[in-house]
Amino acid sequence: MSQPRVTIVISPRERFSFTQQNLESIYDHTQTPFELIYVDGGSPAPIQHYLQTQAHSKGFKLIRSEQYLAPNQARNLAIPQIKTEYLLFVDNDVLVSPAWLDRLVQCADETGASVVCPLTCIGKTVNDTIHLAGGEAHIYEEPLEDGSVARKVHEKHYFVNRPVAEVKDQLHRQQCEFAEFHCMLVRTEIFARIGLLDEGFLSTREHIDFCMSVANVGGTLYCEPDSVVTYVPELPLNWADVSFFLLRWSDAWEMSSLEHFQTKWNLTQKDKYFKKRYKRLGHRRHHAFLRPLVRQMPFGKDNAWLEQQAIKLERVVNRWITKRYANKYSNQTSIPHDVIDSIYATDTEYELVKARR
Template structure:
């Protein structure tokens, strides 16, 4: 066997119930040698047991915490253990297609890219509907009529919600400006240059921040559409699943992330980019759970006035859930601090 060039790092995105299907997909469809590190952030007992058994069977490294993890926090637990030329971040709710990793590596080798992303699809129909095929993300500056410099985010997603069959002829390897952490191949050496991932991003904008940082450091990003993966959103109505989901997409975590993004990149929060996100606060919780739950309770009636009333109540409940979780953490962590990153390393090595 050839020595692996890549370490796959699997981490939780927003749920746990798809962990088995996702991991089995990796082992069934990966045709090149790889190492694997699995980060398990407080999964329920049946998933915990499965991962423990699978790690012994397959010989991968399993890192577990008994509390939920923000995405960058989970990834940072794994990065210090990677000793291969490349690492690949993939979420625990993604299915991969045959040969997916081989073509990502070929793209990286042929283009000398720092980051390569696949064609990322979405839905239960594998490889049918596009979620992302790369995109544009940068800070643009312009001088206002008053002679002041205004900074704003330019962000464009390629081929969102298009059917693969409809745009197949347009899908080619392409240099772009950002990828998403659903699945992302990265040259490990970049972390020696830019440091670990920024844990100030608890739930959103972490991919934009990382890719802009890579671009500013002189790196390059490509999308390789011959590699296809599929993100499968399908929340189960189970307490451990819902607990993590509600925290992961909580108002508190999202607001903290947006404020951190604006502060770090010197951006005004009073513009359309940020206003759109503040106005949609909680939409993932509401679309993923609340509205389907109301529809179930009312046998499909679910009038708009009831939705608005329930959403206003849910925001208050979400604040209570988040506050209560923070109070009961076994050890408080200021996720964006260097000290917290050092603590994470100690958790792994001790």
């Protein structure tokens, strides 16, 4: 058997309960030789035991942390151990399709790309609805009336939320400006030029930061739609899922990430790009977790008052989870209590339930 050219790095995205489906999908649909490193950040005992058993039987490397990990922190634990030409980041809530890896490597070989992403779909129906088919992400400068210059972000997803069948004829290999960490193949040598992933991004904008960093050193990015994977979002199923999900998308982690992005790239903070994202703090928690939960309650469906009360209660829980993590783990993913308190000081946006529909 030929030597593997790729090391697959799996890490938790926002929950643990899809771990088995994800791992089985990769082993069932990957024929080309590969090495695998699994970074397990604080999964509950049953998942931890499952991963230990699978690591022993399949021979992959398991890195275990007892604390929840921010995405880039998890990936950085694996990067220094990569010995292969390529590494492939994939989240633990993704299903892959036959020949997915072969086609990504083929694209990188033929184009010389530093990063290649597949056609990434979303939903419980596999390969049906597009989440990402490449996109645009760069900084541009806009002159202002006072003679100063505003630095802004241009970001665009191609074919987002479109049925694959509807745009199939328009999908073809193309150079693009960003990929997402749901699944991306990376030429390992790029890290010698840009360093490890920036752990200042706790929950958001880490993919934009990485892709712009690659472009800044002359690297290229491609989307290869002949390779298809599907990100499968679901309601968190247990306390370990819920607590990790709420921390991962906490107001504190999102706000910290956005501020870090603005400072690092010297971007205009009052730009609509940031205003939109500040206004949507908590959006993922409310739409992916809280609203489905409320609608399962008696009289919960379309009950705006009940949803308002649930939002207020969830913010209290979210603040507690964030501060508890900061107390327990003194590292760079912890945020000082005074900063956390200031972020949760107002609930004006969270009163506007109808604006979130």
